[in-house]
Amino acid sequence: MYKFSFQNPTRIEFGIDKEKNMGRYMKEFGAKRVLIVFGSDRIKQSGLFDNVTASLREYGIEFTECSKIKSNPILSKVQEGITIAKKFGADSVLSIGGGSCLDSAKAIAAGSLYDGDVWDFFTGSPVTKALNIFDIMTLAATGSEMNNGGVVTNEKTKQKYPIHGFSLFPKVSVINPQLQTTISCDYLVYSAADIIAHSIEGYFTASIQPELINLQIEANIKTVIRTTEILLQNPNNLDARGEFAWAATLALNGLTYLGTAGFSYPNHMIEHAMSAICDVPHGAGLSVVMPAWMTWYHDRNPKQFQRFAKEIFGLSTAEQGIEALRAWFNKIGTPTTLEQLNINQQDLKLIVDNAAQNAIDWQMSDIYSKQVIANILNLAK
Template identity: 65%
Template structure:
């Protein structure tokens, strides 16, 4: 194993009914005034908003609420929320929703404590302070509930970049699998794609990848495949929902990167350009990019690709493993071609341009030139 430092201070409260105690969890960390951030009005229709409001009131935590955070969250909404948080005097942000809501909450928490433009944190600066962050996660995919990163899109420039910093770890994250049973089959498939992408990036790109990490990644992927198929048939299956949710968290809470070296995230780098330009669902874009990238990259780490095919799908070659993953994506209903996302040639050219800019920002441009990115995406037709 390569040397590493591991730090993850997030307290996870996992299980049915845990959201009823969010006020008590927050009070232990001194929260008194919070911005309650959410996405769609669905949390009011399901009664979750009322449950959260009641818990906050019981602990005498004042709150102001803001909804409307969209999938592929945008900077304009973040700036709106920063203004509200400052005017309200919030000491914390409570995200109730999926990864987009929590990513926005992290950025708001940093921006509310910073006198400059919060976008500075996406282009080089690291936030040193932030409001306290709490969340009730209602869609398993991003693992934002147990890491210190977030992704936001700047609409005008179509830059979809990341922020990270020690101050951005949530204090408490609530994962109640039952709250995730209303996720549509479409978004369940997209979430499965996202979790698998988180799992394979390091699995295939690391120059050092310990056996224990290989086994953990493979277990994660096999869990996602098994539970996705169960949940597509029975969305209310609690144990499958719980295992899916925990696998999603484990895929990007840094545990499956311990002892590795030289990990890169090319699938995410390319997909961020795709969703920034087209606003496609992140997981849908990843299921298009992944098989294409795997075909292009396989010879650079052939033994690991052969292992993937053997361990995950029981096939004998790298090509068969790639095809098996693509076929599984087709089976669960997440797209695997640019045509399925209605991406025409002119749109593709714009995506390639933006991805090439991402490669520079992510310091991956020596490998992922504009020509290389074009080659990869041409394999996705």
């Protein structure tokens, strides 16, 4: 294993009704005034908002709201949230939703203690402090509940960039599988693709990859495949829902990258451009990019791709494993072609240009030139 340092300060509270203890959890960290960040009013219609705010009131925590966070969260909404948080004097943010809400909340938490433009943190300025961050996950996909990163799109510049900083680890994250039973089939399968993408980036690209990490990643991917199929038939299966949610967390909380080295995130680099230009759901974009990228890349690491085929699908060759993944995506109903995303030739040119800039920013342009990116995406037609 390659040398590493590891610390993950996030506390996970997993289980039914854990969200009803949110006030107590937040009080432990001195919360007094909180900005609640969420998407639609569904959390109010379902009673979730009332349950959470009742707990906040019980512990004397005042709150205000920033709502209408969208999938593929945008900078202007983050800026709106910062304005609200500063005016309210918030000391904490509480995200109730999926990864888009939490990524927005993280950026709001950083920007609320900063006098400059929060976009600075997405373009190189370090995050040194932030409001305390808490969350209740209603959708499992991004793993943002147990890591220190987030992604936001600057809708003016069409840049979809990440933000990172140790202070962006949530203090407490609540995962109640029951809250995720109403997720649509579309977003369930998009989430499955996102989790698999988080799992394979290092698995396929790392120059140093410990056997233990291989086994963990393979177990995670097989869990996602198994539980997705169960949930498509029975969305209320809480055992499958819980395993799916925990697989999402494990895919990007740092554990599956310990002792690895020399890895990169090409699928996310390309998909960030795709959703920045066309605003496609992130997981849907990834299910299109992944088989195409794997087809282009597999000769660079043939043994690992053969291993993937054998361990995940019981097949012999890299090509068979790639086709099996594509077939599984088709089976569950997440797209595998640009046409399914309604991406035309003009869009494609803009995506390639955007991704080529991402490759420069992510220090991957030695491999991923504009022509290479175009070649990969042409495999997704």
